[in-house]
Every structure is written in C-alpha cells, then in structure tokens.
Amino acid sequence: MTIPGGPGGNSRPDSAPLDFIREIIRNDLESGKHSTVATRFPPEPNGYLHIGHAKSICLNFGVAEEFGGTCNLRFDDTNPTKEDVEYVDSIIDAVHWLGFDWGTRLYYASDYFERIYQYTLGLVREGKAYVDDLTADQIREYRGTLTEPGKESPWRNRPVEENLDLFERMRRGEFEDGAKVLRARIDMASPNLNLRDPVIYRIRHAAHHRTGDAWCIYPMYDYTHAISDAIEHITHSLCTLEFEDHRPLYDWTVDNLPVPSRPRQIEFARLNLTYTVMSKRKLLQLVQEGLVSGWDDPRMPTIVGLRRRGYTPESIREFAARIGVAKRENMVDVALLEDAVRDDLNRRARRAMAVLRPLRVVIENYPEGQVERIEIPVNPEDASMGTRSVPFSKVLYIERDDFREVPPPKYFRLSPGREVRLRGTYFLKCGRAVKDASGEVTELRCTYDPATRGGSSPDGRKVKATIHWVSAAHALDAEVRLYDRLFTVPDLHDAEEGRDWKSYLNPDSLEVLRGGKVEPGLDGAAPLSAFQFERLGYFCVDPDTRPGALVFNRTVPLRDTWARTQAQAT
C-alpha cells in the first residue's frame, strides 16, 4: 500500500492523511508542473542537530522517498566566522544515523561562490544591485521601522560602471570589513523589511572552512539559498515559518537571475517540545557553561544526545511521522517522543533483570551452594529471539522498592508473610526483615516453594505480583544513570518576567546510582545496545562503560500504573 506518485521505497499507508506539503507536491506531480520532486536539507554547520532538525530531515528525505525523488544534503556555509568542520562532520553523522542517504548529492553553498559571484555581476550590470558605503548603523537607520518606510541610501543611484568597479575591488580585498556592502536594489518603501534593499554581499576577511582565503566577500543567506536551490533544481524548498517573510526575496532572486530552475519555497512550523529547549543559542550555552556534560549529554534534545540516551533512529522517525507537519505553532508533549521509543524498544529490546537499589534476600530453605540455570525469554513479544539462561541461587538481590514492612493498600509485592513470584521461577515467601542498628532493613529471610519451579503452583494458588531478581553470587556491578526532564516547566516561553531561563533547569534531571546489580548475561554488551530492564524501563549501555565497569543510561521508564495510583493516593 503506497501513496500515488511514489515508485520509491515508501511506507506511508494510503490511509495516512497527507500533510499540506505532501498535498502540494502530489498536486504538482499530478498536474504535470513537475515530473519529479527534489528537496534538500540545508543546515548551517554552526552547531549540532537537534530533534527539531530531525523533523525537517524526516520531512525532506521522507517526501523525496515517498514520491520517488531525491533529497540533497547541502551545507549553507556562507558565514565563515561561525562555521566549522567539526559541525559538518557531526551533521553528516547525525543524518546518516537517522537512516537517510543522499548518495553523491552532498553539496556546499560555498561550492557555488564563483557562480553566485558571476550571477551577481549580471545583476549589477542590470542596475539591480549597488555598492553601498553606508555603515551598518546607518543602514539600520535608513531602513525605517515597521510602520515607517525607509529612505534611500545616497549611494543607491551610483552608475553601473562604478558599482561594477567597486564590487570587483571588494572581491579583490581592497576594502576593510564593513566598509562596503552590495545591496539588491528593490524597494526602500516596501512594507516587507526584507525587500528594503537587502544586503546580499558583505566583506569578511576571514578564512572559510572550505574555501580558505579564496574569498573576502561572502553572499548572504537569502540570496545564496535561493540560488543554490535553483542550481540544484530543487522543486520544493521546505523551511520553517520565520522565513515566510523572506519568500518575496527568494522569489525576487530566482526571478531576476538567469538561474536554471525556479524552486518554490514552502514554510512549515518548527517543532517545540515540552520540558526542553530547541534554540541553538541556548543549547550552546548549556554546553559552554558546563550545565550539561556536552552536546551528547543524554538530557540534551540533540541527535547525539538522544542517541546516547538510547533513542533509536526508528523511534525518532516514527515520532516525526506522528507529530505531522502543519503551519500552526505547536508544543509537542515529550510523552509522545517517549511513547515512540517505548513502542519501538518493546518490540525489539532484549530483556534483562537489573536491580538498581539492591536488597539482599536469603532463601533459607534453598540448598547451600546450589545453582540452577533458569531459561527466560529474551523478549516475550518476540519468541524468535529465543531464551537466555539466568543463574539462580540461595542469596539474591531484589529491588528495595519491592518490599514494604508495612504494605500500603493495594501493594502486591513482598511484605512479611506475603508470597510473590520471582520472575521466571519459584514463588518466594517473605519471612522476617533483618535490620541494622538504625532500623534500616538490611536483609530479608525468605523461603521458596520447590514445587513452583517455572512460576506456577501445582495446587493452583495464585500470587499477585512477579518481581525481578539477580543472584548475588553471579551479579555484575553496574552504574546506572537515571534521567529526567531537563527543565522544571513544560514551556520556557511562560517563564516569569525577568527570570533567567537557566533557573528553570531541573536539579534532579540526573541521578547516578552506583550500587546496581545486573544479570551476568549483560557482560560485554556493546555500547549503545538497548535492553529492557524488566519492570523498570529501557536502558542502553553508555559509552563510558569499561571492561568490568558497566554503565547504563535509562532511556525511558516503563509505564508504571502502580506509581500512578500511589500518586493519586497522596
């Protein structure tokens, strides 16, 4: 089942409603306006990609795939002072990791510099661009305001020959940074400020990460972007809403230059997610001020952060599909993202038992020194994943939370006299709790029922809870890092007047547990591999893991209806 127009490998069902962009594209294909679709993902290499970019990546590459077209990866590298190869490398990695491929179509706006320059010469010759000697401050003053028209620069009517000469000398490096700019000659009275003779070239004596010292003038984004799209024969140039006001300039550019194609810009709403930030500036600040451990801190909404947190590319793509694409401002509940990983990992993640806060249990009637191997499904959702063998013996660790000396109402787990099932094996009955001098429970003395091996009782008696465990003698030590939302409020836009956004950082967004005990089968697990720690959540192996020193990140907890009913009770 595929949508019309797509011989490409697509997976959208017929029933899935098309968003307004896909609808436009479908119409353009049906009407014959275009015979193929070409999109592009155009990041500036000045920062790391985040989940908001993932939305755009999934849109651009997704649309191309579905309609049998192509999507280019193009770096918008027109500002040498802010860009770096570190960022281009990370961006390439991130897009690949998300599962997209641009074949040989990796482009850089900087590759078009010469061609853009030649186009510009033509523009100057036609009297459609001029060299302005005004300072940046003066240009701002002359631009007017939102309600008042701007006024023309005294240099606006320079003779073409003079403009040509000056522009060529700008290129040759005869002028200082800021001494002159080249402006498009459009309309200083336009109600759209972008059309009030926008600057299209500025002087920057700075080395560019790709072109080195070849240039000291650099074209501006609006101008460059439109030309680059046209050069690449992009049919639909998808960008975010804040560029809507720039569209007339985009159109002006492709209409006034002899470019080989005439792309159409379409804008959609960027993604906002609750309890986090999406601005490059703020993310950079978090990193630079050490408020997080780096771009790949698992609490960051960056692609590398999500990856280290344990998110899968599939879950992020599914998330993008679920949130859709539209033009209205939105604030997506992070629970939707969390649900997408749970959904993916539930089907695919291997299960393991891990005790995060251990409580020692001695099974008094279990033979000293005996060890049994218990076969437990690797993933009950998928029998083809087989079983794993878990050692069982007299002394175990269970979760401290699975024992209550005084059980609250509806608490089904262990308490003196109560019986539960140990996952995959025997019923365990709680005897007494051993306490230390301070009254803290240090150990449980219990008994098991040998007749219940396998997890059910021949006499038909039931047990209301199943708890996880790990054999003390076989357990591996592990450090477990628990993450929570980065901020304490869902929407930073609602911040109190004058209050620093960083004061909303959640002080409990990271909790490190060092005494974890995990089943021995986890030994040697590869970095970033995902597991469901039964009854707890999804976890992945952190790259900090060293031989004999396992470190896990909690990707997301399992749904916990018990915690919910308990919360309701209070």
Next chain:
RNA sequence: UGGGGCGUGGCCAAGUGGUAAGGCACGGGACUUUGGAUCCCGUAUCGAAGGUUCGAAUCCUUCCGCCCCAGCCA
C-alpha cells in the same frame, strides 16, 4: 498603530459545504509469569459574533487572540 502567518478536545493533528479521523495524555474495565505489553470503553460542534445556504469547522463580514519581521546571522 506596517507587513506576513496562525487559531479544531489537555498536547499534536485530519477535515477542502453534507452533518467532527487518528495518535499522545487522561479516566474506567478485561487480560497478564514485567502493576510492562495487549484489548475494550469514555470525553470537542471546530477563537467569537453576524451572514449566505435545505445544510458550514469548511463560503462572506466584522471582531478577538497568538506567533514572526527593523543582523553587514541562518
């Protein structure tokens, strides 16, 4: 107060004149060797007011609200 956008349930989001999809969240129930998963059930007249029409979330008018724009950033 200039221009450009947007307003459908708590959050996303379909709907394109014929009588409000779906997902998440939330609540209830069934089932369960993860209080997981799965499965049922439940909750909106579409920013407001007028108007056109047999019939409007969809067309018209007015009003209200929110977002974006005055970088030689992208």
